[in-house]
Amino acid sequence: MCYSWFLSVPQRLLSFLLPLSLLSWVLLLLSALSHSGAGPWLGSWPEWSTQLTQGLFVLGIFLYYRYKASPLQGQAFVELLRRLVLVPGLLAVACVCLHLLERLAKNEPVFSNNGLFFTSIYTLNLGLFVIFLARTNYAWRALVLFRSTPRLQREWTIFEVLLGATLLLRLVGINPPTYVGIPLVAGLGLFGVYLSGHQKWVAYLSQRDKWRAVLYQAALLGGVLVFVQYFRITQVDPQLIAPQPQYAFLLLTAFFSAFYALMGLLVTFFNLPIADIIEQRRNEILRLQRLTQIIQRGQTTAEVYRILLESAVQTVQADAAWLDLDPSHTTPENVEPTLYFNLDPDKANALRARLKGHDLPEGEFITNDLNFRVGFEGVPQRFRSLLQLPLRGLHFNYGMLYLLKLEPHTFDREDLSILQTFTSQAVLSIENLELVSTSLENQRTQEELKISFQVQDSLIPKNLPTDNWFEISSHSLAAKEVGGDFYDFLHLPGRRLAVIIGDVSGKGVTAAFHMAQMKGIFHSLMQENPLAKNERDKFPVPSKFMAQANTALCHCLERSSFITSSLYIIDYEQGGFVFARAGHCHTLYYHALREEVFYFDSAGLGLGIIRNETYEKHIKNQFYDYSPGDVMVIYTDGIVEARGGSGTDEYGEDRLKLRLEESYFQDAEHIKNFILDDLNRFTHGFPIHDDQTLLVIKFKSAQPPPLA
């Protein structure tokens, strides 16, 4: 609370400091007039009035500039100097003009011995000088404290307080003896000299700014000299009875103003020769920043290489350069294998051949005089210095950067290290861009997988066949996005139904392709043959179907893949079915009359295992008569080989059989759910590692078709 009140004081003071200063100045003028005898109408003012009004005026002006907003805006040093020269410079000119006017007037009889006129001019000039000093001092303060340490800030405050003290001592009339006063003033002067050493801001000037700064500072010094000269003359002028000025304070501030300007001028001036080096370093930083920003903006690889070459050339001021990219790692589109700067490819080829013949080291390398290198002397070379730098990635080099200069001995280790920063930044950008494109690629693959899933999903029959003599319920689940399990139905003429189930070895996209193929084979083979002699031969029997499918698959299935399948043709007219099992899981069956659950035990070889006509010998048809209430459970090995329990246990045929024994009396849908619930309990906590398909078919005694 107290602290914030304390801080706000200067701001409140600021508003009435100027009127106060103006008032003191007017009083000073009156007092001076009174003492010089120019205004007898003023009466006789006391001796101390001049001291007091002058002191108050100086204090007011200095405090005003002390608490005004800092004259330094950001890093606009030259602007600060310009404003400083412009206003106090004009003041100095005004002062000189007044002085000349005064000189002229002295020779005019009208004005001669006119104390009123001279005293007024003098007091006005004093006022101008004080304003000039205050402005300059506080401009220097901003420069001294630019990027300063807290310690320096404390030192400045001490300097200010001591200067203020010299003013106040005079104000209260204490006049220290000479042997105290002189060392005190000298000490403060040295303090000012010490503070003048703080010229950090000079380093932030560009070359052009430095020249301007030198000029402005010289002009400022001129301004101080004009004032000092004026006061020196007026002090000895017998015509003037000048008021005793605040010598110590004004002397010190004038000295500090001039000395800081002088030091600044010298520092700037001697900085000029190295200004371009400083500028170069600044540019290097800027280029590095630009290179870094490219990463964030996600531009192309080609652009990164282009900017790398550009930045490298500008930084070391190379006369020519080229960048060889390793073609095996430059897969991205639109990237030239070589980039040239100010060099035709033939010359680069000549140099490249020499470098290759020379068996130079693979890494960084500088040759500072090509003329004196064995192998290079023969060719007329314009270039004398060469710098070679690889673009090192994490696992391999992306390419090699070559920089050339006409002059010998122009590359040094420092060039190399800044260029290394560039190349590593560039490699980082390129690797980043590659990462981005890889992840985009992954995303696309994911999208495509999603589409494959949709395509495959459309291959699985959604509308199960319905009739009043059977019920069907189905379930299928793929281990990955797409799988190799399939099943399908086809109504055949005469209340017959073909049911097929199959499993392609392997998983994922390859399996999904073969599954689609198998579906195609099923639909094309299950066509009515118009040439068939009798009704029975119109559609292939299951074993015939398998043999034909085997032949068809031989052409497209890779050698290590195979397909297991079972095909059932159920005939309601006959009350029976015929099926063939090509290596597929045994069919689980509930026989209602015998009240018995069993697996059909029949031989049959998978498709694609034998790829010739002998396959027919390995596949057989099996006929079976069913009765209403019988249940057929058809599934793939993903069900019986599902892992659970201790992790290596399989669900197994026995457990599946038990579940059917417990549920055969329910309808197909409930039997299926009963089995799946048990399966899920068994595999709980384990990932499914193979596609799962389960079909439950329950035969019913046919109900008469509903009356229309």
Add this chain to the structure above:
Amino acid sequence: MKVTAQPSADTLTLQLDGELDASSAIVLDTELAKPDILNYRKVLIDCAKLSYISSAGLGVFISHLQRFQDANVKLVFFNMQEKVFNVFEILGLDALMTIVPSVAEAEAA
């Protein structure tokens, strides 16, 4: 999955240890794909320690079946666990490949 090869005069015995699935199938495939394997008269596969075989594992044997037959090399499986035999049987491979209970019968086959 570990495959140990034990060659003798005219017989090569391969001992399979572990689970033969898609990832381990490659090991076995490299072993069976060696050209000099066809110089033997018989290749015996010891399945005593084979605890599981996936369709990819079966695929390896299937893909080399024709090659072995053409070169007149006999492929005999023995000591097969019931669970693994079941897989061979379901697929119908028991009719196509020689699967015997013991090493003695395998050597006599």
